[in-house]
Amino acid sequence: MQRTLVLLKPDAVHRRLVGAILQRFEQKGLRLVGLKLVQASRALAEKHYAVHRGKPFFEDLLRFLTSGPTLAVCLEGREAVAVVRSLMGQTDGAKSPPGTIRGDFGLSVQNNLVHGSDSPENAAQEIEIWFKPDELLNYQIAGSEWVG
Ligand code: DAT
Numbered sequence: 001m002q003r004t005l006v007l008l009k010p011d012a013v014h015r016r017l018v019g020a021i022l023q024r025f026e027q028k029g030l031r032l033v034g035l036k037l038v039q040a041s042r043a044l045a046e047k048h049y050a051v052h053r054g055k056p057f058f059e060d061l062l063r064f065l066t067s068g069p070t071l072a073v074c075l076e077g078r079e080a081v082a083v084v085r086s087l088m089g090q091t092d093g094a095k096s097p098p099g100t101i102r103g104d105f106g107l108s109v110q111n112n113l114v115h116g117s118d119s120p121e122n123a124a125q126e127i128e129i130w131f132k133p134d135e136l137l138n139y140q141i142a143g144s145e146w147v148g
């Protein structure tokens with residue numbers, strides 16, 4: 001079963017959208033494996049967004065991610081990486097279609113509420129950045145034979 005790393009970024013927490021966004025992932029059938037409210041340090045934010053180092057928006061992006069609480073979420077399920085990316089929508093909220101998280105709740109490019117890993121390899125790395133092994137739970141979820 002595939003795992004992915006989701007972040008509900010500080011704008012989601014400040015705008016009180018955490019419940020609404022998490023509900024979409026749960027309703028789709030993804031399972032919670034880890035959940036943790038984090039005040040990200042600059043070092044953590046730099047590690048997470050290392051691939052964007054040197055881009056013009058990098059410093060603002062770090063300032064944003066360290067500006068308030070982030071809910072780190074590890075989700076598991078069939079094709080979890082691609083499923084999360086499709087529920088999120090496009091990077092720019094203004095271009096993201098209705099029905100997606102960013103399309104329904106966001107207008108900004110930077111303050112786009114949610115992060116989702118873009119490949120299984122990056123998911124494994126990002127889960128390691130945000131969670132210690134004992135913060136990820138293995139359990140049999142009720143009804144899994146119906147959901148997948
Ligand atoms: P995504 O979060 O959709 O995977 P990304 O990995 O390309 O997008 O970029 C990471 C984050 O950086 C993105 O969520 C918001 C910010 N960002 C990307 N492009 C930007 C831009 N042109 N201006 C400002 N912020 C940007």
Ligand code: MG
Binds near residue numbers: 116118
């Ligand atoms: Mg990305």
